[in-house]
Amino acid sequence: MDRQPGVSVRLKLTLSYAGFVMLAGALLLTAVSVFLLRGTPNGIFVPNLSNLSNLLLAFDPTNFGPAIFGPVAAAMLAFLLVFGLLGGWILAGRMLAPLTRITDATRMATNGSLSHRIRLPGRSDEFRELSDAFDTMLAQLETHVAEQQRFAANASHELRTPLAITKTLLDVVRTDPNLDTGDLVDRLHAVNTRAIDLTEALLLLSRADQRSFDRECVDLSLLAEEATETLLPLAEKRGVSIETSGDMASTIGSHALLLQVTTNLVHNAIVHNLPDQGTVWVTTSVRPRTAVLTVENTGEKLTREVVSTLAEPFRRGRERIRADPAGVGLGLAIVTSITQAHEGTLTLAPRAARGLCVTVQFPAAPPHTGR
Numbered sequence: 001m002d003r004q005p006g007v008s009v010r011l012k013l014t015l016s017y018a019g020f021v022m023l024a025g026a027l028l029l030t031a032v033s034v035f036l037l038r039g040t041p042n043g044i045f046v047p048n049l050s051n052l053s054n055l056l057l058a059f060d061p062t063n064f065g066p067a068i069f070g071p072v073a074a075a076m077l078a079f080l081l082v083f084g085l086l087g088g089w090i091l092a093g094r095m096l097a098p099l100t101r102i103t104d105a106t107r108m109a110t111n112g113s114l115s116h117r118i119r120l121p122g123r124s125d126e127f128r129e130l131s132d133a134f135d136t137m138l139a140q141l142e143t144h145v146a147e148q149q150r151f152a153a154n155a156s157h158e159l160r161t162p163l164a165i166t167k168t169l170l171d172v173v174r175t176d177p178n179l180d181t182g183d184l185v186d187r188l189h190a191v192n193t194r195a196i197d198l199t200e201a202l203l204l205l206s207r208a209d210q211r212s213f214d215r216e217c218v219d220l221s222l223l224a225e226e227a228t229e230t231l232l233p234l235a236e237k238r239g240v241s242i243e244t245s246g247d248m249a250s251t252i253g254s255h256a257l258l259l260q261v262t263t264n265l266v267h268n269a270i271v272h273n274l275p276d277q278g279t280v281w282v283t284t285s286v287r288p289r290t291a292v293l294t295v296e297n298t299g300e301k302l303t304r305e306v307v308s309t310l311a312e313p314f315r316r317g318r319e320r321i322r323a324d325p326a327g328v329g330l331g332l333a334i335v336t337s338i339t340q341a342h343e344g345t346l347t348l349a350p351r352a353a354r355g356l357c358v359t360v361q362f363p364a365a366p367p368h369t370g371r
Contacts, residue, residue, distance in 0.1 A: 011092075013088060013091075013092035013095070013096070014085060014088035014089045014092050015085075015088070016088070017084055017087065017088030017091065017092070018081060018084030018085045018088050019084070020084070021080050021081075021083065021084035021087075021088075022077060022080055022081055022084060025076060025077055025080040026077065098120050098127035098128070098131065099127060101118055101120065101131070102118055102127070102130060102131055102134060105117070105118045105134065105138075106134075109138060109141075114138055114141055114142040114145060115142060116138070117135045117138065117139075118131040118134060118135055119131070119135065120132075159195065159198060159199075162191045162192070162194050162195040162198070163195065165187075165191045166188060166191050166192070166195075169184055169187060169188055169191075172184070198330075201330040201334060202330070204257075204260065204334055208257060208334065208337040208338040208340075208341045213253075213254040213256075213257055213341075214254060215252050215253055215254065216252070216253075216254075216255060217250055217251075217252060217365050218250065218251055218252070218253055218254075218255050218258050218365075219248050219249065219250050220249040220250070220251065220258070220262070220284045220291055220292075220293045220362070221246055221247065221248050221249055221284040223255075223258055223259050223261075223262040223293075224244050224246070224262055224266075224282045224283075224284055224293065225244060226259060226262075227259065227262040227263040227265075227266045227282075228242050228244050228266060228282060230263065231263065231266050231267055231270060234267070234270055235270050235280070238270060238271075238273065238275075238276075238278070239275075239276040239277055239278065240270050240273050240274075240277075240278040240279065240280060240297075241277075241278070241279050241280070242266070242270075242279075242280045242282065243279065243280070243281050243282070244282045244283075245281075245282075245283050246282075246283040246284030246285055247284060247285060247286055248284070248286075249284040249285060249286050249291035249292060249293070249364070250291060250364065250365040251291040251342070251344075251362035251363060251364060251365050252342075252363065252365050253342040253362065254342075257338045257341070257342075258338070258342070258362075260334065260335075260338060261293075261334075261335050261338050261339065261360060262282075262293065262295075264331040264332070264334055264335050265293070265295040265335060265358050265360070266280065266282060266295060267331065268295075268331050268332065268358075269282075269295050269296070269297035269356070269358075270297075272297065272299050272300075272356070273297050273298055273299050273355075274298050274299060278297065278298045278299065279297065279298050280295065280296070280297045281294075281295070281296040281297070282294070282295050286364060287361070287364075289363065289364050290361045290362065290363060290364055291361070291362050291363075291364045291365070292359060292360070292361050292362075293359070293360045293361075293362075294357065294358070294359045294360075295357075295358045296351060296355065296356070296357045296358070297355045297356055298351075298353075298354060298355045299354060299355040299356060300354060300355075301350075301354050302350040302351075302354075302355070302356055303350065304349075304350060307348045307349065307350050307356065308348070310332055310348055310356075311332040311333060311335070311336045311346065311348065312333065332348075335360070339360055339362070342362050342363075343362070343363055344360060344361055344362040344363070345360070345361045346358070346359075346360050347359040347360075347361075
């Protein structure tokens with residue numbers, strides 16, 4: 001926003017300090033003039049300084065007549081004015097020094113430097129609270145920008161792969177017109193499907209981040225049954241059994257997005273499982289003020305270090321098959337984003353008996369909300 005140039009805050013504080021000092025001095029001199037010099041004859045008192053009593057009388061305002069009190073008062077006000085301006089300028093500079101550091105840090109952040117921190121020393125006050133809040137904001141912004149840059153780089157790499165494969169296949173057809181295109185068309189279809197799935201996943205992730213969705217009462221137990229029925233053919237194909245149980249657990253949110261959360265978790269539990277005779281457990285429950293969805297599966301032994309990275313975008317397990325539906329490395333990243341958009345929490349933990357346990361908690365719907 002363009003603004004007209006104005007007076008600096010330091011100068012305003014200086015004038016305020018000086019004006020206050022002048023006002024206090026004027027009131028003091030007025031009080032002396034009204035109450036102490038009333039009825040005092042004009043003239044100058046010349047004290048005899050030979051003893052202590054006369055010395056004390058020398059500083060008695062009543063010994064100065066009104067004729068000399070005026071010039072003395074004017075001189076005192078002039079001294080107070082100079083003293084107030086000079087002292088106010090120094091004091092204002094010391095008081096506004098933290099604000100100057102905050103302003104410099106803001107300019108550096110505006111120019112793209114997010115690693116700088118103010119770190120004002122001293123005890124807590126208004127300026128230091130502002131500085132600490134600004135440092136916290138810079139840290140969060142720096143982390144967010146780094147995540148966005150990493151996500152953009154990963155997304156570009158993932159999108160470039162199917163496009164490069166498509167270009168290669170088309171070049172093969174161009175150089176060999178007699179080539180049988182049947183198998184080529186199938187490969188192009190698979191590559192194109194993967195590119196579409198990745199694009200839709202990115203759009204879904206962006207939609208969840210923006211929190212632009214309608215909210216309604218959603219029962220997590222019904223979503224678990226719907227996701228299980230949808231993915232049952234995939235589970236049978238892989239020899240994985242799915243067990244669904246639990247109570248009605250209602251929350252407020254988007255039915256489509258919460259169904260995507262459930263579907264992604266069940267799909268991951270099926271894909272990242274034992275080659276044969278694996279099991280997936282999907283349960284719902286209600287805790288104080290929260291609705292809980294838990295998805296557990298058998299599988300390989302996982303460490304906490306590995307589990308802590310699974311929700312990162314484009315993070316794939318070693319057994320991920322790229323031909324699987326939604327196998328674009330964004331499954332848990334989408335779950336995380338949708339969960340945060342619904343003010344919920346996502347917890348991943350390795351099972352003691354091998355495999356993974358994923359727990360999602362959402363704020364429970366009010367009791368009077370309809371199903």
